[in-house]
Amino acid sequence: MATPNFLWSLAKKYLTAGLIGLTISDRYASFMAIRGSSMSPTLNPHGKDSTGFVLGKFAILLIFASFFYFYPFLVLRSPSNYKEKYVKRIAALPGDWIHVPSSDTVRVPEGHCWVVGDNAACSTDSRSFGPIPLGLICGRVTHVVWPPQRIGRVNGEITMFPEENIHVLGEHID
Amino acid sequence: MHVTQVAKIKIPKSYNLVLLFSLSSKKNPILHLLVLTRRIKGEKKVAYPHPLLGAINGNKIETMRAAKLLQYARQWRSTAKEVFDHSILFAQFLSILHLTDTYICSPTLVYGPSMLPTLNFTGDVLLVDKLSPLLGKVGTGDVVLVRSPENPRKTITKRVLGMEGDRVTFLLDPAHSARSHSLVVPKGHVWIQGDNIYASNDSRHVGPIPYGLILGRVFCRLSSGNMYGHLGTLDHWDNDSDENCNCN
Incomplete structure (x- = not known):
């Protein structure tokens, strides 16, 4: 009987697979479910429970800030609760000026960015907590994978800003 | 398949008849390749072409070529397995390094x-x-x-x-x-x-x-x-x- 040996080799195989899988999901890409309707027209349109996504991690991409214009959907840690993650659209980069109707024109400080949800009515975003540090960003959304009829790349073009009265006034006025 | 021909060959008791391959080439449209495995207690079954194969086809060169092919395939398979094992080990090492560093x-x-x-x-x-x-x-x-x-x-x-x-x-x-x-x-x-x-x-x-x-x-x-x-x-x-x- 070689049962203990067999079990041991099976356990080793699973451990290896787990280690490698965890590393890949940590460094390169992983799946994530999205709840809530803060990005409603673009992602999760019917407000149903969950939508799966693959995220590209970008430790390197932070270097190319202009990259954000092509992949504007970000996954970021919530500034008020480090365990929560938000998916938002990036609206302004460091140095941009942003006009917020509730207050004055705000300049996004160095190392921060301005994020907004597509559904302005029910979205917690920079309009409530201000610009967030770039260090809180932990990935970008590239593909929709779960509802099978919506599989495909996320449409990343900036055709409209979520609200007409928020617009970037000028780029990199230093 | 020419099973009848196979039956004419004397197969020693320690061999098992396992497969009858059909290889096709331009010269010889169909080449039947008899593969035998040797039954040895406690060892894995090893497939190899029997020397009597020539008798089946009547074409010794084709048979030898087929045998060579099979040998290559066997060698390639073991090499691929080795490469795969080593790359898994390497990936495991890198993952442990990454996880230690991150967590x-x-x-x-x-x-x-x-x-x-x-x-x-x-x-x-x-x-x-x-x-x-x-x-x-x-x-x-x-x-x-x-x-x-x-x-x-x-x-x-x-x-x-x-x-x-x-x-x-x-x-x-x-x-x-x-x-x-x-x-x-x-x-x-x-x-x-x-x-x-x-x-x-x-x-x-x-x-x-x-x-x-x-x-x-x-x-x-x-x-x-x-x-x-x-x-x-x-x-x-x-x-x-x-x-x-x-x-x-």
């Missing part, structure tokens, strides 16, 4: 004047515990490694002087005046400050920072000049932190 602890070199009595100006190698920020166990008085809110490519080392909900009092400009200011740290944020209040760019300038920016808790100094071992001064300095700020 358990990692060495970091820090330098600069902002933590001066505790850490050297010229550089210290510190061991950073990555697990406690994930579990939410960072508390007041810990020295933490923080991703700089002003430049996400930089990390800074500061001391936590207030958790969410704490009231923090700090000097606005310690070098010139004794004017102080106090505020309550908002939800999900921490107040960080350098030990050297005269030369430190910290929460007094950028405000409270989100907890999510904390990368790790410093728990051990690996080297500082000729000093090795546990951070004695770190613990000693905890008692004096009230000089810098009052936390209720």
Whole structure:
């Protein structure tokens, strides 16, 4: 009987697979479910429970800030609760000026960015907590994978800003 | 398949007839290849073409070619298996390295004047515990490694002087005046400050920072000049932190 040996080799195989899988999901890409309707027209349109996504991690991409214009959907840690993650659209980069109707024109400080949800009515975003540090960003959304009829790349073009009265006034006025 | 022909060949008892391949080539449209395995107790079955194969096809060259092909396939298979095993081992090694670095602890070199009595100006190698920020166990008085809110490519080392909900009092400009200011740290944020209040760019300038920016808790100094071992001064300095700020 070689049962203990067999079990041991099976356990080793699973451990290896787990280690490698965890590393890949940590460094390169992983799946994530999205709840809530803060990005409603673009992602999760019917407000149903969950939508799966693959995220590209970008430790390197932070270097190319202009990259954000092509992949504007970000996954970021919530500034008020480090365990929560938000998916938002990036609206302004460091140095941009942003006009917020509730207050004055705000300049996004160095190392921060301005994020907004597509559904302005029910979205917690920079309009409530201000610009967030770039260090809180932990990935970008590239593909929709779960509802099978919506599989495909996320449409990343900036055709409209979520609200007409928020617009970037000028780029990199230093 | 020419099973009848096979039946004409005398097969020794220790061989098992297993497969009858059909290989096709341009010259000889169909070549039947008989593969036998030898039954040896305790060993894996090894497939190899029987020398009598020539008798089946009546074409010795084709048979030899087929045999060679089979041999190559066998060799290639073992090589591929070896390569696969080695690459898995390598990937496993890299993953363990990455996971240790991300979730358990990692060495970091820090330098600069902002933590001066505790850490050297010229550089210290510190061991950073990555697990406690994930579990939410960072508390007041810990020295933490923080991703700089002003430049996400930089990390800074500061001391936590207030958790969410704490009231923090700090000097606005310690070098010139004794004017102080106090505020309550908002939800999900921490107040960080350098030990050297005269030369430190910290929460007094950028405000409270989100907890999510904390990368790790410093728990051990690996080297500082000729000093090795546990951070004695770190613990000693905890008692004096009230000089810098009052936390209720």
